[in-house]
Amino acid sequence: MHGGSASGYLCGYNNCTDQLSQTITLPGNVKSMTLSFWLSSATRESAGCNDTLTAQISDARGQIITKVTTSCSANSDWQQISKDVSKALLPFKGQQVQVVWKSQGNASAPSAFFIDDTAFTVSS
Numbered sequence: 001m002h003g004g005s006a007s008g009y010l011c012g013y014n015n016c017t018d019q020l021s022q023t024i025t026l027p028g029n030v031k032s033m034t035l036s037f038w039l040s041s042a043t044r045e046s047a048g049c050n051d052t053l054t055a056q057i058s059d060a061r062g063q064i065i066t067k068v069t070t071s072c073s074a075n076s077d078w079q080q081i082s083k084d085v086s087k088a089l090l091p092f093k094g095q096q097v098q099v100v101w102k103s104q105g106n107a108s109a110p111s112a113f114f115i116d117d118t119a120f121t122v123s124s
Contacts, residue, residue, distance in 0.1 A: 002038040002078045002116035010053065010103035012112035020115065021100040028094035029124040035068055035099060036082035037118040043073035044109035051111035053103045057085060060096050065089065073111030 010018040026033070035057070045051060049072035056067045066088035069081050089097065099120065103113050 002040070002114075004116070007040075008101065008115035010101060010113045010115070011051065011105050011110065013110050014105065014107045016051075016103060016105040016110070018103045019100060021098050022118070023096055023098050024120055025096050026089060026093050027122055027124060030090070030093055030122045032084065032086045032123045033089050034082060034084050034086075034121045035119075036080060036121070038078045038080050038116045039071060039076075040078045040114040040116075041071065041073050041076050041111060042114075043111035045073050045111060046109075049073070050108060051103070051105035053101060053113040055081065055099070055101050057089065058098045058100055059092065060098075062098070065092065065097065071113070073105070073113070078114075078116070 008020050051073035054070045057065045059065055068083045105111050
């Protein structure tokens with residue numbers, strides 16, 4: 001675990017499709033916004049990018065506003081992902097948006113993705 005005693009867990013089984021999301025309301029006076037989180041993965045895949053995790057931010061209707069990252073399965077130590085999302089989200093000031101993590105895997109070997117210590121930092 002990165003911090004604490006638990007983390008978000010996605011996939012870990014063949015032909016997986018998992019999703020975690022969090023709805024947040026953007027302040028009306030925001031000037032900059034950054035999404036950051038820690039990511040780790042474990043897999044039995046031998047090569048290639050067969051299983052993936054995508055982090056994105058969607059509007060209240062579920063339409064994608066911006067993709068933060070797409071990661072392939074790999075046996076990896078914790079790494080911090082951080083992205084300035086100001087340009088994409090400034091038009092949504094004062095509105096609700098969803099931070100969404102989606103994972104997909106194939107049938108060849110399971111991969112698991114772990115998400116922890118998520119932060120959405122705003123400044124006004």
